Amino acid sequence: MNDAMAFLLWTKGPMLNLALGIFALGVAVRLVEILILGRAKNYAEPRAPEWIGGAKALVSRTLPDPGTFRRAPFDVLIGWLWHIGFILVLLFFVPHVELIRGVLGFAWPALPTPLVDVSTALTILGLIAALVHRLTHPVKRFLSTGEDYLIWAVVFMVVLTGYLSYHRLITPYPLALGMHILSAEIFLILVPLTRLSHLFTAFIARWYTGAHFGRKGVEA
Amino acid sequence: MSTLAIRERTLEQGAPAQGLSLARGLAAWRAELDAPIAAFFSSCVHCGLCAQACPFYVETGDPRYTPIYKLEPLRRLWESEFTLLGRIKSWLRLNQPVTDALLAEWEELLYDSCTMCGRCSMVCPVGNDIAYMIRKMREGMVQSGHAPEGLIAASSRAIRTGSPMGLQWKTLEVQIRHVESSTGLQVPIDREGAEYLVLLSSMEVINFPEYLEAITRIFAHASISWTLSTQCFEATNAGVQIGSKDIARTLVERVVAAAEQLKVSKVISPECGHAYTAIRWEGPNLIGRSYPFKVFHIIEVLDELRASGRLRLEGKETDRLSMHDPCNLARKSGVIEQQRNLIELIAEQFVDFEEHGRYQWCCGAGGGVSSNERAEALRLQAFKRKKAQIEAVAPARMVTMCATCRTQLEEGIETYNLNIPVVGLTELIAEHLVDKEPA
Numbered sequence: 253m254n255d256a257m258a259f260l261l262w263t264k265g266p267m268l269n270l271a272l273g274i275f276a277l278g279v280a281v282r283l284v285e286i287l288i289l290g291r292a293k294n295y296a297e298p299r300a301p302e303w304i305g306g307a308k309a310l311v312s313r314t315l316p317d318p319g320t321f322r323r324a325p326f327d328v329l330i331g332w333l334w335h336i337g338f339i340l341v342l343l344f345f346v347p348h349v350e351l352i353r354g355v356l357g358f359a360w361p362a363l364p365t366p367l368v369d370v371s372t373a374l375t376i377l378g379l380i381a382a383l384v385h386r387l388t389h390p391v392k393r394f395l396s397t398g399e400d401y402l403i404w405a406v407v408f409m410v411v412l413t414g415y416l417s418y419h420r421l422i423t424p425y426p427l428a429l430g431m432h433i434l435s436a437e438i439f440l441i442l443v444p445l446t447r448l449s450h451l452f453t454a455f456i457a458r459w460y461t462g463a464h465f466g467r468k469g470v471e472a
Numbered sequence: 473m474s475t476l477a478i479r480e481r482t483l484e485q486g487a488p489a490q491g492l493s494l495a496r497g498l499a500a501w502r503a504e505l506d507a508p509i510a511a512f513f514s515s516c517v518h519c520g521l522c523a524q525a526c527p528f529y530v531e532t533g534d535p536r537y538t539p540i541y542k543l544e545p546l547r548r549l550w551e552s553e554f555t556l557l558g559r560i561k562s563w564l565r566l567n568q569p570v571t572d573a574l575l576a577e578w579e580e581l582l583y584d585s586c587t588m589c590g591r592c593s594m595v596c597p598v599g600n601d602i603a604y605m606i607r608k609m610r611e612g613m614v615q616s617g618h619a620p621e622g623l624i625a626a627s628s629r630a631i632r633t634g635s636p637m638g639l640q641w642k643t644l645e646v647q648i649r650h651v652e653s654s655t656g657l658q659v660p661i662d663r664e665g666a667e668y669l670v671l672l673s674s675m676e677v678i679n680f681p682e683y684l685e686a687i688t689r690i691f692a693h694a695s696i697s698w699t700l701s702t703q704c705f706e707a708t709n710a711g712v713q714i715g716s717k718d719i720a721r722t723l724v725e726r727v728v729a730a731a732e733q734l735k736v737s738k739v740i741s742p743e744c745g746h747a748y749t750a751i752r753w754e755g756p757n758l759i760g761r762s763y764p765f766k767v768f769h770i771i772e773v774l775d776e777l778r779a780s781g782r783l784r785l786e787g788k789e790t791d792r793l794s795m796h797d798p799c800n801l802a803r804k805s806g807v808i809e810q811q812r813n814l815i816e817l818i819a820e821q822f823v824d825f826e827e828h829g830r831y832q833w834c835c836g837a838g839g840g841v842s843s844n845e846r847a848e849a850l851r852l853q854a855f856k857r858k859k860a861q862i863e864a865v866a867p868a869r870m871v872t873m874c875a876t877c878r879t880q881l882e883e884g885i886e887t888y889n890l891n892i893p894v895v896g897l898t899e900l901i902a903e904h905l906v907d908k909e910p911a
């Protein structure tokens with residue numbers, strides 16, 4: 253019990269600082285690496301301002317075009333299911349909201365815990381389905397590298413340990429909670445170091461693509 | 473471009489190419505790498521959704537044809553040289569190097585199985601513009617000596633003779649005389665101060681001479697002041713297709729010089745998709761300045777004439793028509809409504825494909841694939857996507873507005889025994905002109 257407590261305290265103290273430090277520094281380095289490359293000046297007369305197309309694409313790429321949805325419904329639905337579930341739990345679970353309040357000094361109302369609970373369970377199922385799909389779909393399997401499976405494992409661990417500790421399925425509790433926090437910290441560290449970086453770079457990518465097509469009068 | 477000419481000559485002699493090297497290829501990539509590419513590579517989550525957007529994957533089922541996979545060598549260079557983590561990996565020798573053998577292997581993926589149609593760029597959930605990267609990646613393929621022979625030949629012909637097919641003004645002149653005698657109208661040549669400079673594509677001149685006659689009649693009908701230029705009649709740009717800025721710039725400069733010499737205020741790109749993107753969107757960046765004239769695709773001009781009431785038409789086509797949007801015109805240039813406005817004027821029964829406009833499927837021949845003889849079988853396989861679209865709406869005739877698309881549609885339709893004629897929209901419009909009332 254004491255060891256578990258010490259472990260929990262470590263995850264909440266030094267390890268948290270380390271993870272946040274690597275995350276912040278890493279994200280800053282990645283942003284600089286990308287943006288420093290810049291873009292050549294475009295002399296072609298635009299049909300529409302770039303920023304309109306860029307801003308639209310930030311949001312619009314979240315929904316697939318009808319053809320893509322018809323050809324790959326499973327990809328789209330599973331992707332949505334676990335992304336939405338993950339974000340919902342991350343931002344609206346009571347202890348998470350309290351944590352945010354502790355850090356920022358303000359927060360938003362949490363969702364009822366049973367709802368978050370269901371959402372967590374669905375996220376777990378969605379992640380399992382996504383893994384099975386990755387292992388069986390010819391294109392996904394072909395593209396996937398060790399990194400893709402590593403990312404999957406870390407995201408899965410974050411959600412699973414959260415679920416298990418909330419339901420007191422691991423004892424002692426401090427060990428369970430410590431594992432959850434540690435998983436989240438590993439997640440944070442991996443954001444700048446792996447394809448998890450898409451959680452911020454995807455918006456840069458969408459912006460550029462939306463702007464590029466938008467100036468030509470095409471909604472991307 | 474001189475190195476390409478050398479390459480062509482040495483290829484003919486069976487000797488290895490001179491000047492082109494892996495080092496030059498990698499240098500070209502370094503010069504092309506920009507913030508969008510870095511953001512795209514950082515964002516790809518290997519979801520594979522781009523595959524189902526690409527006709528080459530869809531019709532072959534080969535995962536190697538997944539759009540983002542076609543960029544793997546460029547991604548490796550970016551990772552090992554443009555990211556901190558990649559630099560550390562290279563230092564520890566954990567990186568995957570880009571070798572000449574790797575590029576040789578990738579040549580087919582970049583040229584035979586990609587038309588730069590941009591369909592993948594419309595569907596990637598993280599927003600990657602994959603076609604944008606393919607275009608840039610081809611620059612390094614050319615510089616490293618890994619471009620297909622068919623495209624090298626077309627490029628050097630374009631540089632040497634002004635036409636990728638080696639077409640001479642003499643040949644065009646014969647056609648002009650023919651148009652003049654059959655229409656009784658004059659085809660204006662080198663007329664300084666005309667409003668429009670009309671460009672053509674060699675493929676059009678050779679395969680579809682109806683086009684020149686059609687615009688001659690339409691422009692006379694609408695009292696448009698226009699001219700051809702003996703200095704430059706070719707609109708197409710083999711440099712954009714092969715991926716060589718030097719060649720592309722030289723070809724665009726010829727157009728700009730002709731337009732500036734004749735002091736026109738507008739330049740019209742013909743029924744050709746890539747010629748339009750080359751001049752309209754890439755051209756100013758290739759020469760590093762904006763133009764003193766505006767650039768239009770012929771379809772934009774015709775729709776403008778329609779909107780301003782200068783196009784008086786009569787009669788309708790009674791058979792069932794459907795339409796193929798050239799990728800370069802629709803998805804890559806935003807000309808989508810114009811051709812529909814025009815066809816509505818003359819068609820009793822027009823039916824669109826379910827996926828059209830920005831989501832239309834490529835015919836399989838663009839991006840230089842049609843000049844790359846080696847890719848013929850794959851090109852006709854990719855056409856099956858178009859075939860499925862055509863069969864779904866069962867038209868009596870197909871209408872399009874790009875000579876390359878039209879040639880591919882005709883060839884594909886013949887290969888698969890569909891028995892559906894293909895017609896250019898401009899000539900279809902010309903057939904419905906109200907005769908000028910006698911003065």
Ligand code: SF4
Binds near residue numbers: 599602
């Ligand atoms: S669709 Fe986009 S994120 Fe998915 S594999 Fe292709 S490039 Fe990567």
Ligand code: SF4
Binds near residue numbers: 603
């Ligand atoms: S640009 Fe078109 S042909 Fe090329 S990879 Fe993308 S979808 Fe396929």
